[in-house]
Amino acid sequence: xxxxxxxxxxxxxxxxxxxxxxxxxxxxxxxxxxxxxxxxxxxxxxxxxxxxxxxxxxxxxxxxxxxxxxxxxxxxxxxxxxxxxxxxxxxxxxxxxxxxxxxxxxxxxxxxxxxxxxxxxxxxxxxxxxxxxxxxxxxxxxxxxxxxxxxxxxxxxxxxxxxxxxxxxxxxxxxxxxxxxxxxxxxxxxxxxxxxxxxxxxxxxxxxxxxxxxxxxxxxxxxxxxxxxxxxxxxxxxxxxxxxxxxxxxxxxxxxxxxxxxxxxxxx
Amino acid sequence: xxxxxxxxxxxxxxxxxxxxxxxxxxxxxxxxxxxxxxxxxxxxxxxxxxxxxxxxxxxxxxxxxxxxxxxxxxxxxxxxxxxxxxxxxxxxxxxxxxxxxxxxxxxxxxxxxxxxxxxxxxxxxxxxxxxxxxxxxxxxxxxxxxxxxxxxxxxxxxxxxxxxxxxxxxxxxxxxxxxxxxxxxxxxxxxxxxxxxxxxxxxxxxxxxxxxxxxx
Numbered sequence: 096x097x098x099x100x101x102x103x104x105x106x107x108x109x110x111x112x113x114x115x116x117x118x119x120x121x122x123x124x125x126x127x128x129x130x131x132x133x134x135x136x137x138x139x140x141x142x143x144x145x146x147x148x149x150x151x152x153x154x155x156x157x158x159x160x161x162x163x164x165x166x167x168x169x170x171x172x173x174x175x176x177x178x179x180x181x182x183x184x185x186x187x188x189x190x191x192x193x194x195x196x197x198x199x200x201x202x203x204x205x206x207x208x209x210x211x212x213x214x215x216x217x218x219x220x221x222x223x224x225x226x227x228x229x230x231x232x233x234x235x236x237x238x239x240x241x242x243x244x245x246x247x248x249x250x251x252x253x254x255x256x257x258x259x260x261x262x263x264x265x266x267x268x269x270x271x272x273x274x275x276x277x278x279x280x281x282x283x284x285x286x287x288x289x290x291x292x293x294x295x296x297x298x299x300x301x302x303x304x305x306x307x308x309x310x311x312x313x314x315x316x317x318x319x320x321x322x323x324x325x326x327x328x329x330x331x332x333x334x335x336x337x338x339x340x341x342x343x344x345x346x347x348x349x350x351x352x353x354x355x356x357x358x359x360x361x362x363x
Numbered sequence: 364x365x366x367x368x369x370x371x372x373x374x375x376x377x378x379x380x381x382x383x384x385x386x387x388x389x390x391x392x393x394x395x396x397x398x399x400x401x402x403x404x405x406x407x408x409x410x411x412x413x414x415x416x417x418x419x420x421x422x423x424x425x426x427x428x429x430x431x432x433x434x435x436x437x438x439x440x441x442x443x444x445x446x447x448x449x450x451x452x453x454x455x456x457x458x459x460x461x462x463x464x465x466x467x468x469x470x471x472x473x474x475x476x477x478x479x480x481x482x483x484x485x486x487x488x489x490x491x492x493x494x495x496x497x498x499x500x501x502x503x504x505x506x507x508x509x510x511x512x513x514x515x516x517x518x519x520x521x522x523x524x525x526x527x528x529x530x531x532x533x534x535x536x537x538x539x540x541x542x543x544x545x546x547x548x549x550x551x552x553x554x555x556x557x558x559x560x561x562x563x564x565x566x567x568x569x570x571x572x573x574x575x576x577x578x579x
Contacts, residue, residue: 337403
């Protein structure tokens with residue numbers, strides 16, 4: 096890996112300085128260019144490698160690997176699984192996203208306490224391992240296109256629930272997901288906002304997580320991305336793997352049909 | 364037997380199973396979504412569960428977004444009237460404070476998240492969505508540009524009788540935007556206690572004071 100972490104601030108400042116007083120459009124181009132430069136040595140690779148190790152390692156009370164984990168395409172099949180999640184799983188009777196499914200595998204195959212993991216803060220203990228595993232699994236579908244199944248009644252129901260959750264206004268500011276992500280070509284400050292009510296394009300929105308965040312040097316999965324969206328919406332905190340988070344995943348994932356996953360992405 | 368992770372949370376999609384002979388209706392999905400919202404969140408810090416409660420305005424506007432049908436005109440008028448009643452006018456009759464303090468408030472996006480505490484001084488989040496002064500190039504585009512807000516509306520003296528209507532409208536809009544547009548996306552800044560009366564006066568000055576950079 097290159098010495099890229101020393102680079103960002105200087106690069107972004109230079110990028111912005113070249114814009115001078117020119118309008119914001121050029122500034123966002125500068126940021127896009129900066130992201131492109133970082134893509135060369137994305138620190139997400141470290142999390143992917145950690146995830147691969149965790150997948151193959153005998154762990155937990157049952158001292159088992161995750162080799163038999165079924166992510167929807169059969170036990171142990173990793174490639175292509177991510178771009179079809181969230182989906183319905185017969186054994187749990189639920190629609191699950193990648194992260195909640197991984198917790199189920201850690202519970203059933205390795206004997207971990209799934210409820211304990213779900214309560215662990217992001218970035219800590221086994222929750223950090225879930226994020227690394229998710230990065231590993233998702234990266235195996237890099238370049239593939241989203242195609243979530245919608246045959247099962249529960250998959251259809253979760254899409255409808257997700258759509259409703261997406262437009263629900265609440266909190267002190269009356270914000271919904273749609274306040275920021277319901278129209279094309281909008282920004283908060285200089286940050287461009289994907290329109291998540293449709294396919295926002297390859298590698299944008301749902302197709303860009305898990306991602307490495309340069310601003311805080313953290314690897315985030317979709318569960319954490321949603322958690323922080325709701326924090327900024329001034330909502331109470333969504334529980335890890337809760338119905339609303341999974342339903343929103345189905346809604347965004349189905350809307351993103353045919354979008355190419357660029358995971359692991361890199362974000363500001 | 365220990366409850367497994369997947370079964371700890373109630374299963375929403377029971378609705379789909381209950382209706383296996385016929386397809387579930389929009390009403391079934393509405394119910395499932397309401398249940399999901401109820402079971403999916405936990406209070407954290409100052410962000411308590413009552414923040415999910417839906418008033419008439421939010422319920423009606425969300426339903427309109429979901430169905431793709433705008434709120435019926437009669438209901439929209441009722442929402443606007445109900446929100447108009449919440450507007451509190453400045454106790455001393457003075458609408459404008461200090462535009463410099465208004466700029467600081469407009470820049471700040473702080474406050475009211477679960478990582479803030481009750482003592483956090485809230486910002487107005489204004490630049491997140493609006494262009495305001497020309498000097499600040501980092502502005503959002505979710506709301507309209509407010510550059511030259513007072514000037515474009517012909518306000519040369521905010522205390523004059525000619526300016527009264529626009530000054531009062533601006534106060535009302537900041538206090539509760541839904542009084543003028545039932546489904547406005549703008550936070551109800553005064554009504555929801557995001558900014559207090561003094562802070563609102565400073566933001567008013569930023570928008571309407573001829574000396575403010577907004578009107579240069």
